[in-house]
Amino acid sequence: MLRLFWTPAAWLLSGCAAVSAAPQEQMQTVASTQQGAVITILGTAGGPPPHPGRAQPSTLLTVDGKRYLIDAGEGTGYQLQQAGTPPGKLNVIFITHLHWDHVLGLDYLMAVDWMRGRTAQLPIYGPPGLDDLIGREFPKVKVGEAIFRAQASNRPEISTLYPTNQVASCGPTEIFRDDVVKVTSVCNSHFAQVRSVPHSYGEDRALSYRFDTKYGSVTFTGDTGPSADLEKLAEGSDVLVSEIVDLVSIEQDLHRVDPARDHSRLMVHMAHQHLTAEELGKLATRARVKKLVLTHFVIGKDFNPEGFVAQLRPYFAGEIVVGQDLQRTMLLGK
Numbered sequence: 074m075l076r077l078f079w080t081p082a083a084w085l086l087s088g089c090a091a092v093s094a095a096p097q098e099q100m101q102t103v104a105s106t107q108q109g110a111v112i113t114i115l116g117t118a119g120g121p122p123p124h125p126g127r128a129q130p131s132t133l134l135t136v137d138g139k140r141y142l143i144d145a146g147e148g149t150g151y152q153l154q155q156a157g158t159p160p161g162k163l164n165v166i167f168i169t170h171l172h173w174d175h176v177l178g179l180d181y182l183m184a185v186d187w188m189r190g191r192t193a194q195l196p197i198y199g200p201p202g203l204d205d206l207i208g209r210e211f212p213k214v215k216v217g218e219a220i221f222r223a224q225a226s227n228r229p230e231i232s233t234l235y236p237t238n239q240v241a242s243c244g245p246t247e248i249f250r251d252d253v254v255k256v257t258s259v260c261n262s263h264f265a266q267v268r269s270v271p272h273s274y275g276e277d278r279a280l281s282y283r284f285d286t287k288y289g290s291v292t293f294t295g296d297t298g299p300s301a302d303l304e305k306l307a308e309g310s311d312v313l314v315s316e317i318v319d320l321v322s323i324e325q326d327l328h329r330v331d332p333a334r335d336h337s338r339l340m341v342h343m344a345h346q347h348l349t350a351e352e353l354g355k356l357a358t359r360a361r362v363k364k365l366v367l368t369h370f371v372i373g374k375d376f377n378p379e380g381f382v383a384q385l386r387p388y389f390a391g392e393i394v395v396g397q398d399l400q401r402t403m404l405l406g407k
Contacts, residue, residue, distance in 0.1 A: 108137055110134070110291075111134070111401050112133070114398065115156060115399065116152055117130070118146075119296075119372075121173040127370070129177070130175055130368065131143065131146050131178065132293065132368065133153065136253045141167065142166045143167050143314075144168060144175040145166065146174045146177060147174070150185050152399065153182075160182050160185055161189050167197075169279055169293065171200065179207070180213050183195075187234060192229060194233075194234055197237050199237070200239065200277075200280050202239075202274040203239050204239055218231050245258070245302070255284070258281065261300040262303075264276070281294050281300070283307065289312070294316055298348060300356075307360040308361065312365075312402070315348060315368070316367075317348055317350060317353055319349075319373065320340070322373025322375060323373045324340060326374050350384030351387075354388025358391075362391060
């Protein structure tokens with residue numbers, strides 16, 4: 074997560090921390106059909122503040138008509154609708170970690186999903202603390218639920234529709250399986266260096282997820298730094314959907330906007346708990362990943378995400394796709 078909002082200058086910086094850019098190679102745009110596997114990037118911005126042209130992080134994986142949402146940043150409900158998949162069509166949600174930019178869209182998503190008639194449960198998987206997070210969301214939407222109930226008296230309580238499943242092990246652990254996907258998780262290194270004191274639910278954890286399907290495999294890094302466990306999880310993946318950071322442009326902006334402040338702790342977080350192009354390229358090469366799809370851009374004002382291709386190329390020879398909101402790619406593989 075881009076934490077520039079912790080400083081007084083951050084709101085100035087964060088408003089322009091991501092740049093809308095056409096990808097180096099446009100993803101193949103396809104309709105969500107009943108057969109096949111499609112990855113749709115819903116939001117590519119890193120960090121909670123608004124970023125012109127980019128929504129907060131979330132990705133949709135559709136496999137043979139079943140829909141799996143990975144993360145739910147602010148605006149995810151709108152992005153799903155734009156992508157032709159209203160919340161009512163989701164089957165399962167997977168949250169990588171509990172930073173704001175990955176969860177602030179959940180309350181709206183659940184409220185609108187209920188309002189539009191959901192009756193089947195929509196399970197949510199994630200790290201410890203997920204129970205607490207979702208439990209606090211229900212009171213927030215309770216007033217609206219009571220108002221709308223006059224028009225929908227027979228609908229189930231919202232709180233009964235979204236069961237949580239906290240991943241207790243750091244893995245590798247198979248956490249979910251149905252007739253089209255197998256999902257395996259590991260803990261990554263997003264909280265390895267800079268961390269808060271333990272909460273009532275324990276220490277903060279961030280998860281990476283691998284989806285294995287008959288069409289191939291896709292691994293989602295979530296937010297992470299270099300991670301041996303993630304590298305093993307991604308071994309042989311057809312697609313690695315990854316976050317990426319540009320340290321130079323971030324540090325330049327920090328010093329330009331707020332030169333008197335000590336930014337060293339923030340830069341430790343950026344350098345060790347996010348993936349630079351070099352570290353990502355090396356990880357993807359060692360894991361024998363076929364294609365990189367870049368998202369969650371943690372960048373400074375003047376950095377064009379297209380620049381990541383040149384940064385990655387010395388370390389990764391495979392296909393590189395610079396993500397853009399609402400782009401789709403087919404998952405091709407075995």
